[in-house]
Amino acid sequence: MNPGSSLLATVIPLPVLLPLLGAGLTLVLARRPTLQRAVSVTVLSAVVVIAALLLVAAVQSGPIVITVGSWPVPLGITLVVDPLSALMLLTSMTVTLAVLVYAIGQGVYDRDEATPITIFHPTYLVLAAGVANAFLAGDLFNLYVGFEVLLMASYVLLTLGGSRSRVRAGVTYVVVNVVSSLIFLAGIALVYAAVGTLNLAQISVRMADVSPGTALTIHLVLLTAFGIKAAVFPLSAWLPDSYPTAAAPVTAVFAGLLTKVGVYSIIRMETLVFPDSDVTQTVLLVAAGLTMLVGALGAIAQADIKRVLSFTLVSHIGYMIFGIALATPLGVAGAVFYVVHHITVQATLFCVVGLIEGVGGSTSVTRLGGLARA
């Protein structure tokens, strides 16, 4: 490892640490909205720059690994930057920053019913930290912690203001995600019992010695957990139920990032830990096809733009899973390309709906007649 990359290795934790630090700062600055906004934008801009640097370094000189606190591998926290995680990090942080600027510019969360503005920035930054942690995680448990951090933040963002509809949607969202996290944790327990480590690189080596039946069980448990988080068809009903009620910037970030963290985890599982598993590839192919169909059919029946977009989001998750399930380099490459594309487009679409809501006063197509003339 040359000196340049070891310097870069010390930068790896920053995409997680900076937003958390920023969250603390913005919480202290609760009474100073202008300063709060300045801190949030600065922190996320810095993270975007770091992510860009990491991507360049990862593409040029291969994966960069850092064990936090220099604890030996199975015990310590490992952060890994490879081209995939760096690409996801850069895309997601850019979208996070853009949506934050949109939120500040629109003041959408300001004029929303009784929404406490002060809590928006800290929670938003914690969400960014969780997403970054999930993308950089080099072991399963750290991935779980990243998920939990971003989920806790998303629970708060989804129920901002605590209005009737948001609390109702929040309950569904929280319970479904808690259950999926518990399934994930159970999967972690099974992995540890089977191979005695949680480091992804070590698991991928040792999983080859595990008997096929055990490996399949573990694989399916983990896929179920990530499938719920990514909203793959039989496990996707929670998404159109909960996303549309949140404020526009919040929905934009959720739609752009949260499901993609699940998709990213599935990519990692399929390519790294369980590379050739015919059974699950078939299962994933069928689930992906059904996700495309059911999502699109659901979208047709909706009258509310936010709900239409939520259903199409589910449908498009199907395309990503399909690419992964093909299990060819080109298939996975297509899936990764589409994930990046979809993060930006879906976030933009929800931001536009926020603008429509601002101009037209509603997101129901039945009430938006004559919007073009307005």
Next chain:
Amino acid sequence: MTSPIVLLGLVGVLYTAGVYLILERSLTRVLLGVLVLGNATNVLVVVAGGRAGEAPLVGRAPESAMSDALVQALVLTAIVITFGVTAFLLALIHRTWTLEREDDLAEDVEDRSLRRRLARGEQEDEEELDTTSCENVADTDPDEDDGRSTESGPDPAGDGHRAPAASATGAGGEDAR
């Protein structure tokens, strides 16, 4: 190696109870279900660490006799996370209580309006998507009524703070009947 059958049995029982509780309509029971499921998973993680041994402190016992410290660290983290989620769910339940005076999970307003719209052959009018008007017609909805009568009926006197909720839903149910 002997497998810890008793602990695995406990995990099974806890999962069963947790799944049963989480499928209830009452949010307090859902919360209890989440807690039980969380504990079941924690026990499973501990079992994954192998047999119990000496306390994992260097110098107290030979390394081979120690129990696995890593799973204990993992479970501690998981317990803290479950704790945070529980606190948040409690806040949500409290909020539901102040808004609705009941802790049942209501039906999805949007779904209901969609269903009625389809039944009417797409003849949709302006109030159709309005939350408040949907609330009023909700009591005559057969599905809704079913859900309520099963819930408010066999409520044990066990949890005291649910009593007002039961009476409130009971009143609503009588209106419907």
